[in-house]
Amino acid sequence: MVDVAKAAGVSLATVSAAVNGSAPVSAALKGRIHKAIRQVGYKTNAIARSLKTGTTSTIGLMVADITNPFFTTTIHAIQELAHRHGYGVMLCCSDEDADKERMHLRLLADRMVDGFIVASAGETPELRALVEGGRTPVVLIDRLVDGLETDAVVIDNVAATRDAVRHLAAAGHRRIGLITGRRTLSTGRERYEGYRQALEEAGIAFEPALVGSARFGADDGYKAAAKLLSLADRPTAIFACNNLSGIGLMRAIHDAGLRCPDDIAVACFDDFDWANVFHPRLTTVAQPTQAIGVQAMLLLLERLKDATARALPPRVVRLKAELRVRDSSVRPAR
Amino acid sequence: MVDVAKAAGVSLATVSAAVNGSAPVSAALKGRIHKAIRQVGYKTNAIARSLKTGTTSTIGLMVADITNPFFTTTIHAIQELAHRHGYGVMLCCSDEDADKERMHLRLLADRMVDGFIVASAGETPELRALVEGGRTPVVLIDRLVDGLETDAVVIDNVAATRDAVRHLAAAGHRRIGLITGRRTLSTGRERYEGYRQALEEAGIAFEPALVGSARFGADDGYKAAAKLLSLADRPTAIFACNNLSGIGLMRAIHDAGLRCPDDIAVACFDDFDWANVFHPRLTTVAQPTQAIGVQAMLLLLERLKDATARALPPRVVRLKAELRVRDSSVRPAR
DNA sequence: TGACGTCGTCGAAACGTTTCGATACGAATT
């Protein structure tokens, strides 16, 4: 920039003003300056600017599993919107590990990101400090964390799960199994609650033996499912609380020599492209993944753009998920 | 840091030396300084450091489709390794659009990332300038770009496709269709070449009508597949050059009232978890996605770590893909 | 005992911006 100033025969301050439009500059000088910029091949140094302004035009995005299609489309939406507003996205993945998450949050904070969007793997001092510090806006996605008062966008897990299990009950199933996720996560708890509600609604007694627990991951899902399937009086329908355990469930069914939906009905959380093309076509709870990303980024942008919005009380947006009934949950007519 | 210096009663330079170990500091002072750091709650400002040192400890990662499981596991591997070496990852997604890619490359360059890993959607002046500038190391993944002399890690697409098509031919198919990707991409060209080679090897005449073209995307794949299936003398087997067109292909088969593998055999590029659990279980060419990420990051780290490696001639690593034969490509015995 | 390294510490410059207050100048107002 100093070279540009020299080449154009003006002061540093004027060049800065011309580049950023932060102060009036006469047309003549503007012309000279832009010519000089091209001549010198000047590119503004974002680091220096960040140091001075205290903002990096970068947001930190922290997800639990970048390999999961659910997060993937959400990330995509966030990125798209962020870039359109001139923000870069620094991506971190906790692999559902709270310690990794802490490390990455520190990394992001060190890099002075302007804001955070995080799908937390669990409450940590770092996350709490971030939120309570109030210096950097934080938007939670997918998972709420207890006692953390900040913006968030999640779905109505209770209702979504209730709908799905209700659907199974309506099809005549009385022994409905559940493969639940980690109960330390709000999603895990809420989906469990939805299951209980649906059972109660249908007048089915809750039976602890019918709920298997899988931390996230297809292999865990497999084990939990295998256990349910080996029960003497095994369930006639199973709901899996996320897509990975859904995969595990399907594998377990296959390995047990059972057929879906003939021998056992299946539904699971999280829709994906393939669910609709291979067999059995899977009944799923489709989350509005795109909308989650967009909403989260919009909330963040509001806080980022004008200082007054910084002080707004936390807003939590709850979106609705949609039950997509396909073959896996309905026994074929014979 | 100035506060720390004041609190510890030492100079700024000494604090810096103590923090970074860049110069000897007596044990006594070290103690005082660290105590002061805790007292003051000092956190090093990465931006200021970057400005001074000219490095950001951040790499730019540019992929074509973040929604695609292929890229997703590669990204994951890159991230993991990057973080372990203290690098942050700035993720951009071009959506297979060269213009978007240009924009994002500029964004990354402005942010002064220390290195790039890019799956390019096509040659652009920005990418070329980056590579030829030689200031920032670039490693290409998945796709080579013509005339760009830089590190790269790709797979042997010719061999992989040849193997897959050979497998179809060996099963007795003589009319083997191809759904090819964009020929502007090295992957598209190479896979096409593999197809030709396999045909020739099997003594099958090449028939232009049997190759459909799909830019990436499931819908394109669907259209291309539908066209092939509506041929009077339609192919008895089809190979799809990527996972998305594979999905489209399966949908098209279903909509045409055909069954796979009974009526038509299918194989496609890119393996994914689900391929092995739903029916028909898909025959795929499994890329070593994890290894691609690891290799790419290793190449980049070498260039990043020591200055002498900067001058090394470009290295391109070619990994092997693996054909996973499952149900979709073999007609069941009757 | 004097010259000479070595070790530990420090002051100050530098990285490339932004921004504040000062200044210059012509036009508008009295």
Add this chain to the structure above:
DNA sequence: AATTCGTATCGAAACGTTTCGACGACGTCA
């Protein structure tokens, strides 16, 4: 003609580090 005002420009300080050269103290060797 003197005052005021707005506009355009500039000089210089500041952001928070790193790093280079200088410097004093101390031990070692001739």
